[in-house]
Amino acid sequence: MEEEHELINSYIKYLKYVKEYEEKRVIDLSDVNFFYPTTLLPLLIYIQDNKCRYIKPNDRNIANYFELIKKGEMISNKPSSDIPLILLKENESYPNPILDNLKKWLSNIYPALEYIIGELVDNIYQHSRCESAYIMAQRYDNRGFIEFALIDDGITIKGSLLEGKKIDANQDDSIAIYKALEGYSSKAERGRGYGLSTLTRLITEVLKGEIFLASGKGLMYLTERRGFISDIDRRLKGTLISIRLVLKLVNTMRFDLVSEVDKYINLKQYSILPLSTKNLSDNYANNLN
Amino acid sequence: MTGREAERIATTDNNNSNVVVIRLKDRVPRLDMRITCNKLFDYIESLPNTNIIVDFTGFDIATRSFIHQYIIRKEKSEKRIEEINLSPTIEGLFKIVKKQIEEPRILQ
Numbered sequence: 001m002e003e004e005h006e007l008i009n010s011y012i013k014y015l016k017y018v019k020e021y022e023e024k025r026v027i028d029l030s031d032v033n034f035f036y037p038t039t040l041l042p043l044l045i046y047i048q049d050n051k052c053r054y055i056k057p058n059d060r061n062i063a064n065y066f067e068l069i070k071k072g073e074m075i076s077n078k079p080s081s082d083i084p085l086i087l088l089k090e091n092e093s094y095p096n097p098i099l100d101n102l103k104k105w106l107s108n109i110y111p112a113l114e115y116i117i118g119e120l121v122d123n124i125y126q127h128s129r130c131e132s133a134y135i136m137a138q139r140y141d142n143r144g145f146i147e148f149a150l151i152d153d154g155i156t157i158k159g160s161l162l163e164g165k166k167i168d169a170n171q172d173d174s175i176a177i178y179k180a181l182e183g184y185s186s187k188a189e190r191g192r193g194y195g196l197s198t199l200t201r202l203i204t205e206v207l208k209g210e211i212f213l214a215s216g217k218g219l220m221y222l223t224e225r226r227g228f229i230s231d232i233d234r235r236l237k238g239t240l241i242s243i244r245l246v247l248k249l250v251n252t253m254r255f256d257l258v259s260e261v262d263k264y265i266n267l268k269q270y271s272i273l274p275l276s277t278k279n280l281s282d283n284y285a286n287n288l289n
Numbered sequence: 290m291t292g293r294e295a296e297r298i299a300t301t302d303n304n305n306s307n308v309v310v311i312r313l314k315d316r317v318p319r320l321d322m323r324i325t326c327n328k329l330f331d332y333i334e335s336l337p338n339t340n341i342i343v344d345f346t347g348f349d350i351a352t353r354s355f356i357h358q359y360i361i362r363k364e365k366s367e368k369r370i371e372e373i374n375l376s377p378t379i380e381g382l383f384k385i386v387k388k389q390i391e392e393p394r395i396l397q
Contacts, residue, residue, distance in 0.1 A: 118321030118352040125324055126354075183394045191357050191390035198353065258381030261353050262389075 007147075007212035007242050008221050010038035015234050017043055027054040032062055037136050037149040038212060038242040044070055045134065045151055049237075069136065112207065112250075115257060119199050120150050120241060127186060128154025130238060144247050153238040156216040160186040173218025174231045181220075181229075181265055197264035204265070206255055209245040222265075309338040313345050320351030320379070326358040330366065339368050346374040356386045 017039075021027050027047065047054060047070075057063045117135075124133045130152035137148035154160075158176035161167040164186030167176050181200060185193035203209045204224045213220040215238070217231045316332065317325050333341055360383070363370050375383070 114319070114321070114350055115352055118319065119354055122322040122324075122352060122354040125322060189357075189361060190393050191360075191386060193394070194389060195354060257350065257378055258385060261382060262385045264394075 005221070006036070007038050007210055007244060008219075010036040010242070011042070011212060011214055011219070011240070013039045014042045014046075015232075018046060018234070021046075021050070021052050025053065027052055029057045029066070030055045032057045033059055035062070035066065037138050037147050038240070040066075040069065041134060041136050041149045041151050041242075042214075042236065042240055045153070049153075112202070112255075112257065116199060116202065116243070117148070119195055123195055124150065124152045124154070124239075127157070127160040128152040128239060129159075130154030139247070141247070145244050146247055146250070147242065147244045149240065149242040151238060151240045156236075156239055157218070158216055164188070172231045173216035174220075174229050175218075177213060177215060177218045177220045178229050178267070181267055183264065194261075194264060198261055201263055201265040202260055203243055203245070206260055207245055207253065208249050209243060211244075212242040213240065215239040307338050308340040308342065309336060310342045310344055313343060314347040320348050320355045322352070323354050323358040326355050326362060330359075330362040333368065333370070334366065336368075341368050341370045343370060343372050344374050345372060345376065345379060349376045349378060351379050351382055353382065353386060356382045357390070360386060360390060 017027050017029075027043075046052065057066060121133075121135070124130060131154075133150065133152035133154075135148065135150045137146065139146045155163070156173060156176070157180050158167060158171070158173045161176050161179060161184060162169060164184075166184045166186060167179060180193075180196050183193040183197055185195075187193075200211055200222060203211045204222050204227075208224055210221070210223045214236045217233070217235045218229070219232060220229045221227055311329075311333065313320070313329070316329055319325065333343075356379070372383075
């Protein structure tokens with residue numbers, strides 16, 4: 001994918017806004033000309049939870065978009081390429097607008113998207129103990145990809161594994177993410193622990209997409225060819241998962257879901273080890289500290 | 290068991306009020322989450338019938354989580370539960386998840 005690591009950069013952008021607010025008590029969005037869900041979703045939650053003052057984007061289109069997404073309203077005067085911030089409610093499977101719109105765009109691979117989103121939302125309800133969770137998605141026809149993001153304000157992956165006594169309290173969030181990918185689950189039932197590992201492999205190796213995850217201080221980024229798992233100094237309350245899929249590939253790809261569900265990510269193919277921030281590339285580390 | 294056989298059992302066996310066919314499409318919108326499966330089985334357990342036929346007509350796909358929860362709840366139930374009209378994908382997922390339950394991964 002042309003703009004690899006953009007998911008990471010998008011998250012770093014969010015962290016910079018948080019840092020700005022901590023220092024100046026205002027978030028300045030005046031020069032923003034673009035929002036990706038990976039920035040926008042945690043930012044909107046942060047603004048909402050902390051009742052942040054913010055300076056609106058100077059670009060009127062971006063400002064309107066920001067306010068509409070914030071209110072959870074569909075942008076009705078355009079073909080729907082935007083899925084607004086949608087609160088996930090426990091009493092429903094998940095909101096239909098997400099799937100209905102995605103179906104229209106990705107009719108061939110729809111079963112895979114239903115599977116991915118269903119599993120991700122189920123993980124939130126099963127493990128996060130959150131008070132609220134949100135999902136948003138955006139399709140970029142000109143750039144050829146779709147990005148969707150889910151966030152919850154729950155106990156993080158480490159918190160979940162701690163409840164299941166699958167991790168020690170003194171171990172980092174990155175270790176928890178690694179363990180979750182290896183197949184550890186907070187639940188004791190047989191046959192648990194496949195979810196994140198299978199999904200990650202499906203997204204990266206089969207659909208050739210990218211996945212980014214932030215949980216507490218832990219970060220994970222994986223594509224088919226590369227990835228890392230690490231910890232940073234700044235903590236996210238809860239867990240954020242962002243996924244990018246190339247539209248052209250997703251629309252044309254054929255695969256057998258049943259056989260793919262029986263496989264899981266092989267972390268040994270990556271140079272992944274839990275890393276401290278000093279081992280991240282300078283580009284990321286300088287932006288975070 | 291085919292759908293027609295299930296319907297025949299449920300509708301013609303007047304002496305056997307223990308059999309009921311549940312059309313899944315009438316009960317749940319998608320086979321996606323464990324909560325959804327639990328609601329289904331809470332309904333199943335609330336029925337007086339001891340023989341349950343779950344008709345999967347209309348569903349092409351289910352998540353692994355739903356299937357896993359279905360298998361676990363079915364194992365715990367004292368009712369006799371059978372499935373009919375499974376799509377090839379859902380049938381395949383049942384086999385995979387059963388295998389994963391019986392032969393779990395060995396973790397380091």
